[in-house]
Amino acid sequence: MKLLEERIRKDGKIKGGEVLKVDSFLNHQMDVGLFAEIGKEFKRLYDGCTVTKILTIEASGIGIACVTAQYFNVPVIFAKKNKTKNIAGDVYSSKVESFTHGKVYDIIVAKEFLHPEDKVLLIDDFLANGSALMGLITLVREAGATLVGAGIVIEKAFQPGGALIRDQGVRVESLAKIAAMSETGGVTFCGA
């Protein structure tokens, strides 16, 4: 997606070779106009897949998922990272390793919102090692729902997550795929 690649080149900041900061438009400050274009592109890619639910993970996936869901006309569910008093015991859960925060945490979805008849599209901002996306896939499988695929805004294709998940037969559509990046050389996109 050209618009997104241009925005990453313009406003993305590379820190230490593996961290791409896009917090001016994607995951801290959020450009909802850009999100609308992202949502339309996911709709174009997954049109005709009769998606019934969009599943994402808190926190930075939620905004993109909600704007995208407007084009699919379906509800969004966000997997929660902590079990709170407000969620009853009937949850699907899986484990996610965060390399950014250096810890493993549980993600949960209330069983009442994911059913075997659901066709689920996963949405997230980043795909790198694939841990968050694998956690979401596990939740969908636990529910016995159909996994339509995943819509990712930025994939770090030089990290193993994308290959790992596609090798399982899961459709993964990434709007910007980064082949390589460095503080001196900037970002190189796949196919560029």
Place this chain on the structure above:
Amino acid sequence: MKLLEERIRKDGKIKGGEVLKVDSFLNHQMDVGLFAEIGKEFKRLYDGCTVTKILTIEASGIGIACVTAQYFNVPVIFAKKNKTKNIAGDVYSSKVESFTHGKVYDIIVAKEFLHPEDKVLLIDDFLANGSALMGLITLVREAGATLVGAGIVIEKAFQPGGALIRDQGVRVESLAKIAAMSETGGVTFCGA
């Protein structure tokens, strides 16, 4: 907002007198069609206030804030609950007490995204004791930005947050104001 009150009556679940579960449409599963109506209503209420930024807090405020921001045509910033490796030291911070989780945590916003010339609208899903909203107000004041007001989806008017914050001269618009609720008697809205 009639549509919202009807939805709360229909799908809200009261637990133990003080907890209103609206996780089937507001803060776990999210009805983005409803969010669009909520966003239009906030736009109607704050039209002409030349809002430049919407500020919310992770996680459940993000979806509502992003859909609302489409009507204002401004970016959303969400205050983060934990300092991560991906955010540099230049942040505004304040403390929030969570009664749901029983702890106090820091919320932060990168200084580069909030400026003295900004006119900020706060958006959140709930207003009860007012701790989260006070935390956001503190961030806006630290930045020297103008606080336009707050847009709240559900206010528990029987808890002190709303009065506390309005007494400071802050404009607070709540789309559903709950005067009282109980497991047996259901929800009573203010003015009903």
